[in-house]
Amino acid sequence: MQRIEHILPWSSPGTERRLSVFRFGSGPCKAYIQASLHADELPGMRVAVELKRRLRELEAQGRLSGMIELVPVANPIGLAQVFQATHQGRFEFASGNNFNRDFFDLAEAIAPALNGCLGDDGPVNVRLIRAAMQAALESLPPATSELQGLQQLLLKHACDADVVLDLHCDFEAVVHLYALPQHWPQLRPLAARLAAGAVLTAEESGGSSFDESCSLPWLRLARCFPEANIPLACLATTVELGGMADTDKPQAEARAEGILAFLAEQGLIAGDWPPAPQACCEATPFEGAEYAYAPHAGVVSFLQPVGARVKAGDPLFEVIDPLDDRHSTVCASTDGVLYVRERMRFAQPGLWLAKVAGRTPIRQGRLLSD
Numbered sequence: 001m002q003r004i005e006h007i008l009p010w011s012s013p014g015t016e017r018r019l020s021v022f023r024f025g026s027g028p029c030k031a032y033i034q035a036s037l038h039a040d041e042l043p044g045m046r047v048a049v050e051l052k053r054r055l056r057e058l059e060a061q062g063r064l065s066g067m068i069e070l071v072p073v074a075n076p077i078g079l080a081q082v083f084q085a086t087h088q089g090r091f092e093f094a095s096g097n098n099f100n101r102d103f104f105d106l107a108e109a110i111a112p113a114l115n116g117c118l119g120d121d122g123p124v125n126v127r128l129i130r131a132a133m134q135a136a137l138e139s140l141p142p143a144t145s146e147l148q149g150l151q152q153l154l155l156k157h158a159c160d161a162d163v164v165l166d167l168h169c170d171f172e173a174v175v176h177l178y179a180l181p182q183h184w185p186q187l188r189p190l191a192a193r194l195a196a197g198a199v200l201t202a203e204e205s206g207g208s209s210f211d212e213s214c215s216l217p218w219l220r221l222a223r224c225f226p227e228a229n230i231p232l233a234c235l236a237t238t239v240e241l242g243g244m245a246d247t248d249k250p251q252a253e254a255r256a257e258g259i260l261a262f263l264a265e266q267g268l269i270a271g272d273w274p275p276a277p278q279a280c281c282e283a284t285p286f287e288g289a290e291y292a293y294a295p296h297a298g299v300v301s302f303l304q305p306v307g308a309r310v311k312a313g314d315p316l317f318e319v320i321d322p323l324d325d326r327h328s329t330v331c332a333s334t335d336g337v338l339y340v341r342e343r344m345r346f347a348q349p350g351l352w353l354a355k356v357a358g359r360t361p362i363r364q365g366r367l368l369s370d
């Protein structure tokens with residue numbers, strides 16, 4: 001195991017923040033796994049603890065056939081953002097920006113330089129494109145903020161990987177994945193091993209999240225250069241490992257084993273691994289995900305557990321104004337799986353309270369909320 005340390009720019013004088021990357025194994029394939037980019041989403045960090053322990057063992061046994069980079073603390077800035085006993089790990093205090101938005105657009109940066117360079121040899125194209133991505137990131141001007149510096153470092157480590165797993169969680173949730181629809185067949189075994197309850201697919205969710213900043217450039221370049229053979233060479237997904245409180249040890253161990261078995265399937269780890277379960281949820285379009293809001297302020301009672309299969313018209317939650325007794329029941333507008341519930345129990349204007357993964361597209365434009 002090699003520990004690689006990067007010092008983040010723009011630390012306040014007298015302080016210093018570091019990004020630590022743990023590198024295991026070597027070989028032609030590469031996987032990159034990071035946890036807790038939203039720094040208060042800790043199930044991924046807990047799984048990373050298990051992954052680190054197991055990868056050390058597997059490396060000592062000579063079973064790593066590829067390189068695996070693990071970043072258990074992808075966001076040291078957000079991890080320190082505790083304000084009066086409340087952790088705010090999603091938005092940077094300094095700027096208000098979401099830590100998982102506005103990653104650098106690699107396709108736009110490298111497309112001009114690739115013009116005329118790509119042919120019909122897929123593996124050669126992959127090498128050329130990865131080199132161009134690294135060169136583009138190396139030649140960026142110095143970061144103008146600590147957050148930008150962090151994002152550039154994460155992308156540098158991830159952009160040349162074959163597999164990228166960005167470990168997050170939601171408030172109260174079943175395990176669910178976000179990915180490009182083209183990647184679903186390859187990701188299905190991972191979803192099955194993690195007993196995912198929903199998989200949301202979109203070619204572009206809007207917001208330039210980390211997983212899309214890794215996977216989407218290949219799709220864009222393939223469309224930009226239709227005469228060239230450009231595979232979707234970076235299988236990147238955001239894995240939402242359940243809810244904020246899901247850091248129990250047995251669960252973390254099982255999820256780490258599921259991820260390792262998936263990496264073995266991808267050719268990164270040798271040896272015998274249990275096959276992926278046959279049963280798996282279906283993938284549904286992210287455009288089909290309903291975000292349910294309260295019609296007025298009030299205290300919230302949920303009427304369904306996470307993971308419930310609901311029909312359009314089934315009640316999701318009720319909202320009660322305790323002063324004027326206004327009472328509303330909010331129902332699903334689509335058939336699907338109730339895959340996320342908000343953690344707060346007071347309805348706020350503009351904040352969703354429940355999400356239902358349905359099959360029929362009902363939204364368009366920017367699909368990600370902030």
Ligand SMILES: [Zn+2]
Pocket residue numbers: 038041100168169
């Ligand atoms: Zn997150």
